[in-house]
Structure formats: C-alpha cells, structure tokens
Amino acid sequence: MWLAIRFILAQQVPPLALSRYAIPAPIFGPGRKNQLIFILSRLGIKHRMLIQAHWRKSMAQDLIRRATRALRRQGAFLSGVMLTQSEEKRAAEAAQFWSESENNETIKDKSHWRGFGRYADDDVWLKIGHTRLHELESLLALAGRGPAQSMIEWGPGGGSNAVALAPTMQKFYGVDISQANLDECGRQLRSVGFTNYDPVLVDPANIDLVKDACLAGIEPVDFFLSVAVFQHFPSKAFGLEILSLANRLMKPDGVALIQIRYDDGSIRMRAKNSNYRENAMFFTSYKIDEFWIAAEERGFRPLALKLMPEVCYAYYFLAKAGSQAT
Ligand SMILES: C[S@@+](CC[C@H](N)C(=O)[O-])C[C@H]1O[C@@H](n2cnc3c(N)ncnc32)[C@H](O)[C@@H]1O
Numbered sequence: 001m002w003l004a005i006r007f008i009l010a011q012q013v014p015p016l017a018l019s020r021y022a023i024p025a026p027i028f029g030p031g032r033k034n035q036l037i038f039i040l041s042r043l044g045i046k047h048r049m050l051i052q053a054h055w056r057k058s059m060a061q062d063l064i065r066r067a068t069r070a071l072r073r074q075g076a077f078l079s080g081v082m083l084t085q086s087e088e089k090r091a092a093e094a095a096q097f098w099s100e101s102e103n104n105e106t107i108k109d110k111s112h113w114r115g116f117g118r119y120a121d122d123d124v125w126l127k128i129g130h131t132r133l134h135e136l137e138s139l140l141a142l143a144g145r146g147p148a149q150s151m152i153e154w155g156p157g158g159g160s161n162a163v164a165l166a167p168t169m170q171k172f173y174g175v176d177i178s179q180a181n182l183d184e185c186g187r188q189l190r191s192v193g194f195t196n197y198d199p200v201l202v203d204p205a206n207i208d209l210v211k212d213a214c215l216a217g218i219e220p221v222d223f224f225l226s227v228a229v230f231q232h233f234p235s236k237a238f239g240l241e242i243l244s245l246a247n248r249l250m251k252p253d254g255v256a257l258i259q260i261r262y263d264d265g266s267i268r269m270r271a272k273n274s275n276y277r278e279n280a281m282f283f284t285s286y287k288i289d290e291f292w293i294a295a296e297e298r299g300f301r302p303l304a305l306k307l308m309p310e311v312c313y314a315y316y317f318l319a320k321a322g323s324q325a326t
Pocket residue numbers: 094098099110111112128154155156157158159160161175176177178181204226227228229232233234
C-alpha cells in the first residue's frame with residue numbers, strides 16, 4: 001500500500017514533505033490520479049486527510065512556481081513598457097535626489113562631501129583627488145602634451161577632485177544638477193585659496209538647455225573630467241549626449257578622463273529605466289566596448305582603459321581625435 005502511495009505522490013509532493021513524513025525517495029508510476037482515488041477509498045480518515053493535505057500543498061506550490069516563471073518571462077515586457085518612467089520624470093527625480101545634499105547627510109555622503117559618512121575620515125576624502133591628479137599626469141603623458149591650464153568637472157559633488165586639481169589650473173568649471181553640490185565644491189575650493197571657479201547648474205530634464213548653458217557659459221578647456229557621475233545619469237542616451245558635448249567643450253588638443261559603470265551582464269549592473277531613487281547608484285551603464293566605440297564615434301581617440309572589476313568601474317583616457325599623441 002505505502003509503496004503505491006509513494007508512486008502516486010512521486011510527482012506531487014516536494015522532497016521536504018516526503019522526508020518529513022518519512023516516505024522514501026519518489027519513483028513515478030502511470031495513472032496516478034485513478035490509483036489515488038482507489039487507494040484513498042480504502043484508507044482511514046486520518047491517512048486520507050494526510051494525503052489530501054500533501055496534494056493540496058503540492059498543487060499550491062506548483063501554481064506558485066508556474067506563476068513565478070510566467071512573471072519572469074514577462075519581466076522584460078513589464079520593465080520595458082509598464083514600469084518605464086518617462087525620461088523627463090527620471091531626470092526630475094535625479095535633480096531632486098542630488099539637490100537633497102543640502103540637508104540630507106546620506107546624500108552628502110553619496111555626493112562625496114568632506115566630513116560626512118565615509119568621508120568623516122579626511123584621508124579617504126583627500127585620496128579621491130590625489131588619485132585623479134596621478135591619472136591626469138598619466139593622461140597628459142599618454143597624449144604627449146604639456147600641463148592642462150583649464151578644466152571642466154562634470155558632477156564635482158563635494159569638491160574632492162576639485163581641491164586637488166583646480167590649484168594646478170587657471171580655470172575650473174563645475175557642471176552639476178545640484179546647486180547644493182556646486183556650492184559645497186565652491187566652499188572647498190575657497191578653503192584651498194582657489195577663486196577662479198565657475199559653477200554651471202543644469203537641468204537634466206532638458207538636454208537642449210544643458211547644451212545651450214554649457215556652450216554659452218564655458219570656454220573650451222584642456223581637460224574634461226567626469227568620475228562617479230555617468231552611472232547616475234537618467235539614461236544611456238543622456239550619457240551619450242554629454243559625451244558629444246564634452247568633445248565640443250574641449251580645445252583641439254584637449255584630453256578627457258571619463259569613468260562609467262560597466263555592464264557585466266548582471267542584473268545589478270545593467271542600465272535601469274525606472275525607480276531612480278532606489279537605483280541611483282547603478283542607474284546607467286554601458287558595455288566596455290560599447291562606450292569605447294561611442295567615444296570614437298563622438299570624436300575621441302581612446303588612449304588607455306583602466307578597469308576596477310570589483311565595482312565595475314571603467315576609466316577611459318581619451319584625447320580629442322586629430323590631436324597629437326606620442
Ligand atoms: C558621487 S558624486 C561624484 C563627485 C565627484 N565627481 C567625485 O568623484 O568625488 C556625483 C555627482 O554627480 C552629480 N550629478 C548627478 N547626475 C548628474 C547629471 N546628470 N549631470 C551633472 N551632474 C550630475 C551629483 O549632483 C553629484 O555632485
């Protein structure tokens with residue numbers, strides 16, 4: 001009898017339940033529903049209820065499994081159509097998010113403000129700018145050119161790069177979507193005695209206005225920098241527009257250092273299109289070769305690439321195409 005029940009339950013009862021009731025490993029036999037009805041009719045009420053409970057549980061689990069599979073199959077559709085926010089809404093959310101650094105300590109930390117969160121340790125904060133300084137030296141050497149006199153930092157945040165780089169320049173432009181971050185960058189620059197700082201506030205919801213504001217307010221520079229920013233852009237398309245704009249804002253022999261978060265195929269790293277606030281740290285990404293090709297197509301000559309696989313960071317060392325290199 002128990003052997004027959006074991007055959008019948010073989011495909012219905014999950015292994016955990018089988019072991020709980022000390023029924024050995026399942027083997028399947030045909031016609032299990034009729035057999036079950038036959039066997040149930042000969043069992044006492046206690047055993048009947050036990051088997052029916054098994055059956056119901058397995059049916060429910062099967063239903064959940066099927067529903068989950070169906071939802072997974074529909075996932076691309078849901079995220080691509082129903083859950084997608086408009087580009088404008090995402091950009092507005094991004095602007096709101098980063099402007100909260102004015103009075104939100106978590107956003108100050110995310111914007112790399114000196115003395116907050118991870119940057120309570122001043123060495124950690126200063127190390128950001130020192131690293132950039134070394135990278136700029138490598139970039140200038142790779143491009144075979146002399147020192148840079150002017151630069152733009154796209155997304156300067158709390159000014160950690162600015163305090164290390166600006167004092168080596170005559171002019172420093174900061175372009176950001178957060179007035180609070182531009183102000184904090186200005187405060188940090190003043191604290192190191194640098195005054196030739198031009199902050200440019202842009203609204204990411206209107207790319208044409210972003211371009212107009214930059215082309216009107218910024219003289220072409222020797223060096224364009226953007227680190228820990230492209231991953232926060234509201235879309236991949238927005239990032240490619242900024243890449244084109246960066247090229248236009250550089251002198252003919254200008255150089256650029258741009259870091260992106262690269263898409264390694266994982267769900268976490270792939271580009272998003274909704275819930276900016278939740279996904280802000282991992283919002284936009286590109287495949288490594290995709291961004292390299294995009295840079296070439298927008299008038300850059302890639303000189304080197306540095307990868308940090310533990311955080312999926314890719315740093316592109318770029319020269320304006322047509323400029324000399326050793
Ligand atoms: C993580 S902080 C990086 C600060 C600095 N680059 C660094 O490496 O320490 C990100 C900065 O990018 C700015 N940001 C976010 N989205 C931006 C956008 N679409 N355009 C310009 N800046 C943006 C934020 O306001 C913030 O200042």
